[in-house]
Amino acid sequence: MDPTAAKNFVEGQLRYEEVRRLLIKLVQTPSPQTELLEEEPKVLSLIREIVKPELQKSGIEPVIDDKGNLIARLPGKGAAKRLLLVAYAMSAAPSTMQNPYSGALVDGAPYGLQGECVWGRGACEQKGSLAAMMSALKALAESKAEPPGDLYFVVSAAGETGRHDSLAYVLDHGKVEADWGIIDGPPEIQLGNKGRVDILVTVKGKQAHSSRPWEGINAVEGAMKVLEKLKPLMPYPSDRAHPELGKVSLTPTAVESFPKATHTIQSECRMVFDRRLLPGDDPAEAIQQLETAIGNLDPFKVEVQKKDSMYPSEVSKEADVVKSLSRAIQVMLGREPKFSYSTAANDTGLLNARGIQAINYGSRDIRFQHTDHDLVSVNSVFEAAKVFAFMALQR
Structure with a gap:
């Protein structure tokens, strides 16, 4: 036709x-x-x-x-x-x-x-x-x-x-x-x-009663340290730019702590970060960038994991x-x-x-x-x- x-x-x-x-x-x-x-x-x-x-x-x-x-x-x-x-x-x-x-x-x-x-x-x-x-x-x-x-x-x-x-x-x-x-x-x-990779950052500490905070390791405080470490990467973790799409971005989109109990020093805090990707970007490199920026946060244990992503x-x-x-x-x-x-x-x-x-x-x-x-x-x-x-x- x-x-x-x-x-x-x-x-x-x-x-x-x-x-x-x-x-x-x-x-x-x-x-x-x-x-x-x-x-x-x-x-x-x-x-x-x-x-x-x-x-x-x-x-x-x-x-x-x-x-x-x-x-x-x-x-x-x-x-x-x-x-x-x-x-x-x-x-x-x-x-x-x-x-x-x-x-x-x-x-x-x-x-x-x-x-x-x-x-x-x-x-x-x-x-x-x-x-x-x-x-x-x-x-x-x-x-x-x-x-x-x-x-x-x-x-x-x-x-x-x-x-x-x-x-x-x-x-x-x-x-x-x-x-x-x-x-x-x-x-x-x-x-x-742009593409996107969701990155889960989990901070682990030690649970205790909030009346005796010195006996615990507060994961919320650890999460604050993570945010401070990542602040130089937000909102733009890279200078590379696309003529139409602009730069990639990094931003926190969720935070949650555990256990779900009152008067308790939190033993775990989870944060989700939205990392945008440009054509040609490797999600693994974006995750590695976060891991490097966070580094060692003793006495906290920090895990960085890839979650949902889109090309x-x-x-x-x-x-x-x-x-x-x-x-x-x-x-x-x-x-x-x-x-x-x-x-x-x-x-x-x-x-x-x-x-x-x-x-x-x-x-x-x-x-x-x-x-x-x-x-x-x-x-x-x-x-x-x-x-x-x-x-x-x-x-």
Whole structure:
């Protein structure tokens, strides 16, 4: 199918009202991050009870793997690059947001947006791009269109977990064989992002009654010494900088002491540090840097451990997937694409590390992420759906 035919097809098959209906339905279905992470029943229910039946109504038969992720495939009839679209089911917790699952239609003007918007937790992040990708697939399936190469669609049970586990499981067990990947992202083509490694620093002392502190070794005091040692590395542990992503950073994000008892000198204190990574960085070197900076803190014992991590990512504007997506934006939206980078980590790094050329694109609007005004422009979601549908047909 040539570009003109693909454009006419998409414009004839995709309906604004249907995209809006699906978006509202997704936003009205709670799927918040909880301490259960990818095992949260509401997240898994969204995939099982909402996403899967919607795809089945259009003639798509997805499978749900052992981790609750959904995988769908539209087989291609040619040898075009195999494309993987990745969306997410989990959104941030509602927190202090009012009516977080109303899915109400509101005027975008007070928020600097044009036209009507859908209000609700996750609208500006996961739910908008999820609706766009689903709408594109449903339109293709209902019209019996055959893509020029295999088209895969994955809905991950993650979205707010800060680790690659869900998508890695799909790649390891889901029989997804893709050349290109587009992961939920902003309306610009996101070419790169920082990676991240979480580092757990555990300080051990000696427990005692707080009325006799001299008999103990207070791990809280040891943690304070660790922070003093690391202060020269915060917020920038290195002068190396990326022209778009800037410098790496180091910051503490959690602290907890034990035992959980009153009037007790604490025998253990745990701190988690967020260390951002640039493309090409080695997480092991970042951890070694902390260990060296902390050094010997006798009488305290200090352990430094690697926890969850996510790869950094960077793709050139000249990459094939970028050129193809750029053409889709030009043809379907009548404008030149914009490009961006992100300091946040996401799954594109994993795909690129696995040899799948990957970028981010969608309807995310970072201005409203995790705020009390979480909303998304319906037109932005509709535009993303048109771009996804075109790219599925024209690569």
